[in-house]
Amino acid sequence: MDIAIETKGLTKIFGRIIAVDRLDLKVEVGTVHGFLGPNGAGKTTTIKLILGLLKPDSGSINVLGFNGGGQRIDVRSRIGYMPELPKLPNFLKGRELLEIYSEIYGLSGMDKVNEVKRLLELVGLRDRANDLIGHYSKGMQQRLGLAQALIGDPDLVILDEPSLGLDPIGMVEIREIIKKIASEGRTVFLSSHLLNEVQQVCSHATVINKGMKIIEGSISNLLEKLSKPNEVIIELEKVTPEIIKAIRDLSFVEKVNWIGNKAEIFCSKKGDFRADISRAIINAGGIITGMRVEERSLEELFIELIKKRD
Ligand SMILES: Nc1ncnc2c1ncn2[C@@H]1O[C@H](COP(=O)(O)OP(=O)(O)OP(=O)(O)O)[C@@H](O)[C@H]1O
Ligand SMILES: [Mg+2]
CATH class of the missing domain: 3.30.70.100 (Alpha-Beta Plaits)
Incomplete structure (x- = not known):
């Protein structure tokens, strides 16, 4: 069993608030792992710690076999990340945004063209690729955010509330894309405050509240533990x-x-x-x-x- 993400005793304190509290998290390679918790539970903070965007106060983080997680550039380059409510530049076209990111990842010429084409198709934006992002609906922007997270062929894809603010159809579209990403053999770690969403797309989940782990396991296992008689x-x-x-x-x-x-x-x-x-x-x-x-x-x-x- 290979581990994509493992934290031990991970703790992050902001002043008086313990945002992440001695969190032990384990995400196996090849799984779609839901990170579930109500608003303010510490999901985004944990994700930022994993990515190396924040430094922990204590505890350890191992990502893709390396200690320190995303603080190492070679590890970070193997992680795709979609932030919570991604803010994409309105003045660019969808295609341009993906081209710019592809260039950052060292792609050029036909490699870049083909990769952008593949991603636009994957997220269903081929027909709108030449429209300004500012003219996209929220669902389309979210899908472009997903495409952006997939540039560079990441082994691990981290999505922070990928369907936040979307209507039921938009949520289904995002779910379908996540399933495709997973079927390509990538590990997906996604946060959500909706159990229903996690249940439909994830194979495993960890539930947190107030920075602390409440329960973890495979979805079927969790449903069994959570289910109560009628x-x-x-x-x-x-x-x-x-x-x-x-x-x-x-x-x-x-x-x-x-x-x-x-x-x-x-x-x-x-x-x-x-x-x-x-x-x-x-x-x-x-x-x-x-x-x-x-x-x-x-x-x-x-x-x-x-x-x-x-
Ligand atoms: N930079 C910061 N400075 C101070 N407090 C912070 C900071 N970032 C997060 N917090 C606090 O840490 C706690 C956890 O926040 P976090 O954003 O990680 O929660 P979340 O689970 O992602 O919530 P949501 O579902 O609303 O996105 C909250 O109490 C929040 O106010
Ligand atoms: Mg959050």
Whole structure:
């Protein structure tokens, strides 16, 4: 197992704020690794430390097998980076921007032309390559930012909130491009505050809050850890003490919240317990006027997890 990024005890302090707090991060080569956390969790700061744009207060960083990470120029040249909300020069055309960056990476002549063409096609901007960046939509600018990050054939691509501010279609487009980047064998490390986004594009994820790691693992593993049994909502014609007792006595029932004739039943196991619940209610002489299963979204579970560790 080769490691693309490894930090140990990584810490960055800004005055009174501990932006990154003893962070142990491990990103395997060839994975798409999501770096998940709410606003202010320390994602951008961690990325800047990895890139060598900031110096840590303590801890170690190893990137692509070298200590010190992006502080070494030979390591930095193997990393593609798209900053959070990339600010691209409005007065250039999309093609010009990619040509200039290609030249910085030492490409010229047909090599440069071909590389720019390949990237424009990859991000779906071939037809708009000769328009000014200032005339691009946000989604197009973001896609150009992705193309920019891919110049120089990087082994590791770091994307800071690649779909920030995009509509659902724009987000899908970015996701498709990320999948293509990964299929070329590059390691992708991307930050996001959206669990749903990470879930759809990443194979692994690390969740942080207040600079500290909360949980990490493969997506399937995380979903398993995060997933909780369902909640059943019932509505009755009339509530009696017998019914309340009958529901409470069910072995899988963990907690019940009664609100008038309605109840939220929290189950301690996974499964569909509607039949068992209705049987218990009917046996206790009740009449059910409504019943539905409330599945908690992963987004909600993510928020719950973060609150719990606060
Ligand atoms: N240059 C700086 N000077 C002072 N404080 C900073 C600096 N950069 C970041 N911080 C603080 O460090 C903490 C982490 O910020 P960071 O930008 O890394 O979070 P983030 O996870 O990227 O958040 P977001 O999702 O909003 O982009 C915040 O409290 C922020 O205010
Ligand atoms: Mg950020």
